[in-house]
Amino acid sequence: MKKLFPTSTAGSLPKPTWLAEPEKLWSPWKLEGKALLNGKQDALRVSLQEQTVxxxxxxxxGEQTRQHFVTTFIENLSGVDFENKKTVRIRDRYDASVPGVxxxxxxxxxxFVEDAKFLRSQTDQPIKWALPGPMTMVDTLYDDYYQDRKTLAxxxxxxxxxxxxxxxxxxxDIxxxxxxxxxxxxxEVNDWGIEALERATEGLTCETAVHICYGYGIKANTDWKKTLGAEWRHYETTFPAIQKSSINIVSLECHNGRVPMEVLTLLKGKKIMVGAIDVATDTIETPEEVAATLREALKYADADKIYPCTNCGMAPLSREIARQKLQALAAGAEIIRRELAD
Structure with missing residues (x-):
């Protein structure tokens, strides 16, 4: 029988201090050459072990081999100049120095394929691999060539x-x-964003997921959230179209936010990664808090469709805090499994 409420993370986990400066996005590597390659593989082993334990x-x-969830992929494409970086405003929120098209x-x-093969060789558990989505990629660089967001996407x-x-x-696997x-x-999501996403998943037989959050726990994002009012209803605008798409799983931010949980009803038939861990605070959730978020989700989605997860990536957190948050996530999911079994 397949396990109910399989837990996962949204993506990034903190890197060891010997590999990169901790608690920081776009943190430069501390190693180079062969030592960097070996260091990344060691960090991946550590990250895997922490998730397993x-x-x-x-x-x-745990995104151990990349500096950033978007730009690392972009920098490996032709037609992109990452020597002469430009400053752009990302998601209308903060300025960043980014590559240009x-x-x-x-x-x-x-x-990332060699990294994925390495991870596969280290574990028998199901593997999820994160890639940046086309729209978020467009928003994380300076486009001097196409000058049209949809074409570039x-x-x-x-x-x-x-x-x-x-x-x-x-x-x-995912x-x-x-x-x-x-x-x-x-x-734009409804105009061409979902269509671009489906182009990215064309021909895949493994499961596909889209992760839509309110961002890492960095100041620019937490400040923005304060302006969003008592209820965050962004998901309502896009979920009807996502529900009709071929994407199998939708990963959401649900804990400590102001997202009304009834939006889950708009995703009927989809699996839902329910974010039950807040990545924007150092406060460790209790297993009971995680369970409470999952109970709320169960009012609007079937048990076999709920996958407990983190709200977003945890790269900016300390390793100790991330570790304890993952333990709370697993323990909270176990509470719900036992309740349903009874």
Whole structure:
């Protein structure tokens, strides 16, 4: 029998201090050459071990081999200049120094496939691998070439699809596309965002997921959340179209936010990764708090469709806090399993 409420993370986990500066996005590597390659593999082993010990069911690489969830993929494409970075405003919230598109973008070689093969060799558990979504990629660079968001998104989708097919062949069970931009550019999501996402998943037979959160626990994001009012209803605008899409799983931010849980009814038939861990605070959730979030989700979705998860990536947290949050997630899911069994 398949386990109910299989737990997972949204993606990134903190890196060891010997690999990169802790609690920081875009943290530079502390190693180089062969030492960096070995260091990344060691960090991946550590990250896997921490997930396994914490009781996480669907494991990932913890994004140990990449500096950032979007730009690492972009930097490996042709047509992108990451020597002469430009400053852009990301998701209308904060400025960042990002690569620029200066010619036709295409994928010349695999980006994460060797890492995925390595992870697959280290575990028998189901593996989830995160890739940036096309719309979020468009929003995380400076486009000097296409000067059209939709056109660029579809070029990215083509490159993502090539990568995703190779990741599937390497033994990845779930391929997740991170689309935090889906909570910002609501009209574009329905106009072309979901279509671009489906282009990225074309021909895949493994499960596909889209992760739509309110962002990492960095100041720019937490400040933005304070402006969103008493109820965050962004999901209502896009879920009807996502529900009709071919994406199997939708990963959401549900804990400590102001998302009305009834939005889950708009995803009928989909599996839902319910974010039950707040990544924007150092406070460790109790297993009972996690269970309470899952109980609330059960009012609007079937038990076999709920996958307890973190709200977003945990790269900016300390390793100790991330570890305890993962333990709470697993323990909270176990409470609900026992309640349903009784």
């Amino acid at each position: 914490a009781g996480i069911d669907i494991v990932s690489d 200066i010619g036709p973008v295409s994928r010349q070689k695999s980006v 579809f070029e990215f989708a083509k490159a993502l699809n090539e990568e995703a097919r190779e990741l599937q062949a390497a033994g990845v 391929i997740q596309f991170d689309e935090p931009a889906f909570n910002v550019f609501l009209d």
